[in-house]
Amino acid sequence: MARKQGSHSDITGPKVLDAALRLIAQHGYAAVSMRQIAAEVGVQAGALYNYTPDKQSLLFDLMRVHMEEVLSALADADLQGPALQRLEGFTRFHIRFHLPRPDAVFVSYMELRNLSEENFHAIEGLRREYETALAEILQAGVAEGVFVVDDTRVTTRALIAMLTGLSHWYREGGLLAMDEVEAMYWDLVRKSVSAIPE
Amino acid sequence: MARKQGSHSDITGPKVLDAALRLIAQHGYAAVSMRQIAAEVGVQAGALYNYTPDKQSLLFDLMRVHMEEVLSALADADLQGPALQRLEGFTRFHIRFHLPRPDAVFVSYMELRNLSEENFHAIEGLRREYETALAEILQAGVAEGVFVVDDTRVTTRALIAMLTGLSHWYREGGLLAMDEVEAMYWDLVRKSVSAIPE
DNA sequence: GTCTATAGCGGGATAGAC
DNA sequence: GTCTATCCCGCTATAGAC
Numbered sequence: 001m002a003r004k005q006g007s008h009s010d011i012t013g014p015k016v017l018d019a020a021l022r023l024i025a026q027h028g029y030a031a032v033s034m035r036q037i038a039a040e041v042g043v044q045a046g047a048l049y050n051y052t053p054d055k056q057s058l059l060f061d062l063m064r065v066h067m068e069e070v071l072s073a074l075a076d077a078d079l080q081g082p083a084l085q086r087l088e089g090f091t092r093f094h095i096r097f098h099l100p101r102p103d104a105v106f107v108s109y110m111e112l113r114n115l116s117e118e119n120f121h122a123i124e125g126l127r128r129e130y131e132t133a134l135a136e137i138l139q140a141g142v143a144e145g146v147f148v149v150d151d152t153r154v155t156t157r158a159l160i161a162m163l164t165g166l167s168h169w170y171r172e173g174g175l176l177a178m179d180e181v182e183a184m185y186w187d188l189v190r191k192s193v194s195a196i197p198e
Numbered sequence: 199m200a201r202k203q204g205s206h207s208d209i210t211g212p213k214v215l216d217a218a219l220r221l222i223a224q225h226g227y228a229a230v231s232m233r234q235i236a237a238e239v240g241v242q243a244g245a246l247y248n249y250t251p252d253k254q255s256l257l258f259d260l261m262r263v264h265m266e267e268v269l270s271a272l273a274d275a276d277l278q279g280p281a282l283q284r285l286e287g288f289t290r291f292h293i294r295f296h297l298p299r300p301d302a303v304f305v306s307y308m309e310l311r312n313l314s315e316e317n318f319h320a321i322e323g324l325r326r327e328y329e330t331a332l333a334e335i336l337q338a339g340v341a342e343g344v345f346v347v348d349d350t351r352v353t354t355r356a357l358i359a360m361l362t363g364l365s366h367w368y369r370e371g372g373l374l375a376m377d378e379v380e381a382m383y384w385d386l387v388r389k390s391v392s393a394i395p396e
Numbered sequence: 397g398t399c400t401a402t403a404g405c406g407g408g409a410t411a412g413a414c
Numbered sequence: 415g416t417c418t419a420t421c422c423c424g425c426t427a428t429a430g431a432c
Contacts, residue, residue: 008415008416012415012416026311027311027312028226028227028228028311028312029226029228030226030227030228030229031228031311031312033406033407033408034407034408034409035406035407035408043415043416043417044416044417044418045408045409046409046410046411046416046417046418046419047415047416047417049408049409049410050415050416054408054409055408055409110308113224113225113226113229114225114226114229150381150382150385151374151382154374154379154382155382155386157363157364157367158360158363158364158382158383158386159360160363161359161360161362161363161364161366162356162357162359162360162363164359164363165355165356165358165359165360165362165363166355166356166359168359169355176349176352181352183348184348184349184352184353184356185356187348188353188356188390189390190394191389191390191391191392191394192386192387192389192390193389194389194394196388196389196392196394206397206398210397210398231424231425231426232425232426232427233424233425233426241397241398241399242398242399242400243425243426243427244398244399244400244401244427244428244429245397245398245399247426247427247428248397248398252426252427253426253427
């Protein structure tokens with residue numbers, strides 16, 4: 001136990017990102033110091049700079065990896081068929097992907113202000129890609145005549161805000177199972193874009 | 199012009215809160231220094247401590263005042279009648295109140311982590327009060343048989359997340375008038391809690 | 397009520413030994 | 415690859431002059 005020096009690059013690298021994610025989610029990027037992150041990992045502050053050129057890159061990597069994983073997983077979900085089915089697929093995908101990652105969701109949502117301008121634009125582009133996937137489903141549904149949506153871009157943002165808001169209060173092990181909230185949110189989404197009598 | 203000393207307590211006080219709100223909304227509480235706030239107001243950093251005992255109190259006051267104004271304005275709206283009408287009133291009230299105050303909404307939403315434990319509980323209580331107002335409308339609608347809602351507490355949070363999300367992208371003077379988005383969001387809210395054929 | 401000056405601390409990042 | 419030590423900077427908050 002407790003050897004104080006040596007090579008650990010294969011395990012320390014991921015641990016740095018894990019620690020940074022947890023601490024930043026809890027306290028915020030600007031409030032977390034490199035010394036705190038190092039303590040969480042179990043190294044001295046200077047050692048962190050073997051894994052990141054600076055603190056800003058740490059934040060950017062957390063957000064970039066998260067967004068790339070979302071987009072990659074969404075592509076793997078390979079939503080097909082009529083728009084209603086694709087919308088259900090998107091809704092359930094969003095919840096299943098995001099609920100187990102509350103820290104990453106929180107950081108990606110709350111820390112946009114703390115990205116450098118260049119990094120902000122990169123993340124913004126990835127976010128827009130994700131939004132567009134939903135917007136296209138809504139447009140398809142309108143074209144099919146199964147959705148009644150006034151403005152697909154506005155509705156896209158409204159639905160994503162609703163779905164992402166779930167990640168801000170839901171915690172695994174609470175009163176509600178993931179299946180249950182998934183069903184409830186799908187019900188809300190489905191109805192909100194449906195034709196419905198006044 | 200440019201007198202460097204003198205008494206200005208009647209105008210400096212509000213200017214401190216205004217400057218703090220604007221800067222914190224833009225950069226985040228932890229990233230904004232008392233020196234920045236002082237510069238925005240046009241005084242030296244030390245002078246701020248005539249108006250606040252410390253930085254934490256500044257944040258707390260911003261959030262407390264915002265929440266008290268929301269609750270007071272909601273009470274003034276005096277929503278009455280059948281649940282559908284009250285829900286429409288709440289939805290339009292929420293949008294009309296929040297859209298002109300994007301900075302206050304942003305700070306009250308994003309900076310909860312930076313409140314001391316005691317201050318957090320105080321703000322949390324005010325937030326819960328606001329949530330409860332919506333939850334009671336939903337319960338009334340279910341009792342009247344006009345709303346179909348699985349879980350009123352979950353639906354409350356979902357709807358507030360959707361409505362508040364609007365404040366995070368809408369800007370006055372943009373392409374959409376407030377009346378238009380208000381109508382769109384009311385449509386989404388109304389449908390999401392309505393009876394609707396599978 | 398505001399100023400200047402500063403105490404006291406903690407921050408990000410780097411240098412060089414091991 | 416990690417350590418210790420440190421540079422240099424900016425932070426909150428306070429003290430005392432005006």
